[in-house]
Amino acid sequence: MPPAYLGEFEQLLLLAVLRLGSDAFGPDIARELEARADRAVSRGHLYTSLDRLEDKGLLRWKVASGTAARDGLPRRIYTVTPAGVAALRASRDVLRRMWRGLEGVLNER
């Protein structure tokens, strides 16, 4: 099966989850996007996008227990699946190919 096509935001999300390593949960992902990509994201957009990546098989989550700060509600910790890593790699390759040879045009300004 060829790797799924990834939109820009989907790429950013998967990268953020990878960067956070073993404890990527919603608020951390949002913070990572904000800090590194300068991208303020509404929680509606965030969670529905995460769900979509999960539907595509690029992301999965496991349940962690809640704390008092969240009234004991459970946490979802996300990890990128091998298919997700493959899709990221494919997207990067496409971009690389498109960039190749344009360094001169885009760097001189």
Place this chain on the structure above:
Amino acid sequence: MSGDAPLDSARDGPPRLARWLLERALPPGIRGAAIRGDLLEELRSRSTSPARASWWYSRQALSLSLRYGWDRARRRLTGAGQSDNPERSPMFLESIWQDVRYAVRSYVKAPSFTLAVITTLALGIGASTAIFSMVNGILLQPLPLPESNGLIYASDTNGKGDNISLAWPNYLDWRARAQSFEALADSREESVTLTGTERAARLRVRRVTGNFFRVIRVQPVRGRGFTDEDDRPNAAPAVIVTDAFWQTHLGGDSEVVGRVLTLDDVPHTIVGVLPRGFEYVRPYDLFVSMGRVAGTQQLLDRGNHMGFYALGRLKPGVTIETAKQELRSIAAALEKEYPNTNTGVGVMALPLVDRLVADVRLTLLALLGAVGFLLLIACVNVANLLIARGAARQHELAVRAALGGGRARLASQLLVESTLVSIAGGALGVVIASALLRALVAVAPENTPRLAAVHLDSTALLFAFAAAAVCGVVFGAFPALQASGVRGQHALVRGRAAGFSGHSHRLRRGLMVVETALALILLTGAGLMMRTLQRLTEVDTGFRPDHLLTTRFNLGGPSWTEDKRRAFFDEVLSRVRALPGVTHAALALSLPIDGSNWNSIFIVADKPVPPRAELPNAAFTPVSAGYFETMGTRLLRGRTFDARDTASSAKVLVVNEALARKLWPGEDPVGKRLKQGWPETPERISPWREVIGMVADTKLNGVERETPLQAYLPVTQEPARGLALVIRTATEPSSLGPAVDAAIHQLDKDLALFQIRTMDQMLETSLARQRMSMLVFVVFAIVALTLASVGLYGVVAHGVTERTHEIGVRIALGAEQRHVLGLVVRQGLSMAVLGTAIGVAGALALARWIEGLLFGVTATDPATIVAVVAMLLTVALVACYVPAWRATRVDPTQALRTE
């Protein structure tokens, strides 16, 4: 929002509406729970202010519910599972999205139309949301007390049904016999002077029985509550402080329990601190135990009604009606047991919240009615605008229909358009509402109960959007129905002949009639309110309110003996009179407008004593010499008090005209004798007094209230403890405040002056409620009149455009200018006249709803109605004349060419 429950820990809880939204929108199970948990954690970790954090949370909740709602709708409509391609939306949603974009584009292309529609809607929705917020905060929200619905407020009434407060022995009997209540407490409001601190302070306290806090189900967070022990006659005086007092006066001292406060010279031990945010009916500083007054003879006398009111907690399952019945039967039994004191004494009992808002209920409901009319007018106006636009777009719609746009498709597009403007109008309306609400709270009378509970809350917000949605559907329906009836080939012929536009014109004329009628009703309301206020300001108050400064002080505590008080009165008056700018000064127990502080029954010597229930009642007012001269009250007979009237001289009094007229009609009251109290009250407590003078009536209980019978006593013979100082000045009265304060402070540093006000301010305050109603009605009426006249103008102008051809032919055939003018104006005015007639009928039908708010004018006042009708028709005439005049400019050759 959570504002209605200050006892909640509002700090770490998310807004209720947002929480509610999330619970419905998020997916079930762990997915939803985890998202809610994430949000909660983020909310609590945010370092911004609680308001900003709440706002952030609400925004995220909205974005989540929109996203998930959209996902769910899409899945349901495609009937497919999650694997479906999300990029492909079903036809239906796709087409709505198209409609939305199309509508936005077409609105942007017609900015003036869009502006008119949105402004009209925003005014209607904004005004109604503001008034609804007010009604909601004051009338509908439960009190901020746990399970406040079970709290019943009760007291004795006299033979006439007036509340006379609950006599202490009656309370004890109620408490012993009544089965309807879990507990029955008693309490009254007092003010006391706090001394022993840097500066003496006047405090507002509530004296309560030991079970009071059990009844309201609030317990101190530090120390203890009161117990029945505290009600015993010899119990040590105890006090529970509110959180605010603890913070401001006691510095939040953690060792506060056990400290002593000196109140009216009596040491009171602090036994507890109430929770933050606690409020019983109005802000109090302290709650004091019965202790000090418990055993006093005054309290134990069943004939004395000392300002106490009972507060009961109903047993579960017991209704207010049952409780009332039971109290009535107890009162009937007490009437038999104690005929001397309890004859004619009945029961008043109602839910606590009703008691609190009884005075403003009528005003608020009238305002709510008025705003309902305004919203209706706004809707009608918008419908009119949209229909006009629909008519103008018939060609476009016809083309779309001819190209295969189905009826449903066209109708749905128009519905989307109207929904879109209502949402825009609703959003702008919320902005207007919050501004208007701030203005309303600012002009509301300062004694309006629960004003602090008024805020633009989520209920009001929902109300606004519901109103907007209803508007959208209602006025979207007309053009949609019309448009869906268009037959392609018919409308493609761009002629006057299209029956469609004739139909829409009839509809618009009908709506105009409705709008005029509604505007007239509002105008009548505004007119009546203006007349009321005018009448109130014209009332003869019986004194000269200008250049009067008033303030109060209280000589509480055992050290202030009668002799000491008399000496103090003399000293105060001579010092104040010596101040520069003071022309007169005097003392009085009660001041006009402010209300009587002592009402009592009395008997007269030369008339038979009537049965107990029919004994006359008067306001008894001890005053100093020079009082009538200071107030500018006319002396009609005899003399006023002077240096001759001392503690030991013959007991005398001065009566007002109302008393003389009631008791001695046609006779000279001077020389008659009168005794305050019951026939059997002993002479040493209440002596017979001789009338030495009669003065003009003054409006004692407020401008709009009947002047009661009033008897003035010399303060030397009746040295009251709490008195008002009233000063007539040669200069601006409020400028003397500091000098008076300093003079009294010099005399006694432990004496706190309170309520320093000018008489003009008191008058102003007493009319604040009427002024607010008038302002709101007038503003609404102006908006209504503007909307109606613009609407009328639009319809007539549209009619002229439609008939350009016909008018052209008439002019070509020799019609004179005045004929054309007459033709158009007549047509326009006929709508206004019909609307006015319906409006007058409506106003008469609604008269009784507003009657209770009026003074000196009836709700069907012909002068007001005539003036209002004349005003409306004049405006209508102008609105019709402008397009009519334009019609006379029609160039016949041009007009004929439009064929």
